[in-house]
Amino acid sequence: MRILQLTGGAGRMFCGSCLRDNTLAAALSARGHDVVLVPMYTPTRTDEPNVSLDRVFFNGVTVYFEQHSSMFRRAPAFLDRLWDAKWVLRLAESRQIEVDARSLGAMTVSVLRGERGFQRKEIVKLVEWVRAQRPFDVINLPYSLLLGLVGPLKRAFGVPIGCTLQGEDLFIDRIGEPWRSEALALIRDASVHADRFMPVSRFYMDRAPGYFGIPRDKMRLAPLGINLAGHARPRSAPNPGPFTVGYLARLAPEKGLHILCEAYRLLRASPAAGASRLVVAGYLAPEYRAYFERISASMRAWGLGGQFEYIGELDRDQKIAFLRSLDVLSVPATYDEPKGIFLLEAMANGVPVVQPRRGAFTEIVETTGGGILVEPDNPEALADGIATLWRDPALRSRLGEMGAAGVREHYSAEHMAKAVEAVYAEMADVRRPALNAEG
Known part of the structure; x- marks a missing residue:
């Protein structure tokens, strides 16, 4: 399969979701799939070989300014290219800006609104880039906060779209009202267009349907896995010292x-x-x-x-x-x-x-x-x-x-990749009859 997997960058931090997405992409590639891992917001930082694309969509700097200034929403393409430059993101990361979930509520809702949000230009850039690539069999989003992309991507390419669920409820609960309720309503509405949701644990598979309002029959477990290279087996003797x-x-x-x-x-x-x-x-x-x-x-x-x-x-x-x-x-x-x-x-x-x-x-x-x-x-x-x-x-x-x-x-990473591979295969099989009928 040819797979487009989006992943959310976390700036200078090693984040669990970034590590998991990178490990999964590498493991799927090792199983013979053609995986393109695309960072969103910032470049990803991993502690193993980074297999992500050397380009960032929904540049965090641009997304922020588009939220707060109509001038940036109307900026010409040459200015967009300036803000999308690597040195701008590196400068923003080096500032180590404090991030409070409560201050990001409006922007979270705007991104979930998709083409109706302030970041519409970023969707256009992503769609144009995907259109220039060889066709993908499956697209996967890293978390529900990007479900505003499902409609535009589905209309543009007609391929199955999945969404990993990795614990975004903690963030959503912190953004406060009215943003929390609006975000959850937008997630419920957009979830209709996604083919499968993949919680990373049985616990989250039980929690997610009620919290997000997503039907359980759209859920498939995608358990965590780690790259075991370098991780040694237990010691033969206790550690010396305290x-x-x-x-x-x-x-x-x-x-x-x-x-x-x-x-x-x-x-x-x-x-x-x-x-x-x-x-x-x-x-x-x-x-x-x-x-x-x-x-x-x-x-x-x-x-x-x-x-x-x-x-x-x-x-x-x-x-x-x-x-x-x-x-x-x-x-x-x-x-x-x-x-x-x-x-x-x-x-x-x-x-x-x-x-x-x-x-x-x-x-x-x-x-x-x-x-x-x-x-x-x-x-x-x-x-x-x-x-x-x-x-x-x-x-x-x-x-x-x-x-x-x-x-x-x-x-193991192999165990995780097999589980996700099975979900992607199911998504593709479910989608093909509908596409054939349309043809």
Whole structure:
């Protein structure tokens, strides 16, 4: 199949959705498909070979200015080419602009309005580019916030269009009213024209129909998968040195670093506690620096500052080395996370996890057997779960081995590609009779 797969860039951040889309495109290509991965908003940043097109549609700078200025909506083509230049996007990324979902409500709704929105010119550019390419058999959108493209793409090319669902409800719930209700109404209306929706977890497959108002019979599960290259099997012996608790995710309140730090404080309160440390890795956005400073101050006030380390954002080799240095990983998110790639990466390296029993965490841990589930939003329960693994190295080793085997059996890139390939094939088969009838 010839596949056009759109993917949403996240600026300078490694984002789970970008990583998943890039891994999927590479895995589908390895299976013999002709995949064109096209970034939207910004170039994508991945920690493995980036297979995306060296061009960005719906340039984030242009989209922003078109939202706020009619002059940009009427700008001639030569000015559009200027704003679409790579150096403009690089300059915008280097500024590390704070992004608050509440300030993006109007723009979210405008993009969902498609040709009726302020970004109509961007749709025209995309359609013209697709028209200049060899025909595609299938087009896939990275999330429901781009469903405003479904109508124009369907009218222009008549090919099946799918849409991945990766957890955009968290963003939609934050943009506030009236934008939230408008966005959901536009998603429901546009969903009629999409052929299939692909939630990335069973949890999200159960949640999405009610939340988005999309019929369940249009849903097909497209489970997560990771590129296992470089991820090693469990260690034959425990790590030397102190017991190490790790965190690998964005540093943001919803990811629960403050809960993990409180659990670590409780863990250290035991008189029998030996040497330990808490090491944190991940992207820290400008808007969350104050949040992290409060956490750091608390750790110092508790006398734990010397055991607490933030090592920043990591590339692939650094990430794998970091994971291999851990005895346990925990990212106690305060919301129902639909993905959890960081769990798969930890378990792929034989590191057990301790996670709240919520969202996709539950199915990942239960499917692989690679960790312990505890009560959500409860530092005491989290501390108990971590302590269980600290006290029992044999259990830690056994869960690590089960997790590593479970990820390889259920969550490999090949497994993900086969599932998505089946959905694309179904979409193409469903569409062909209708096209033949029209002919």
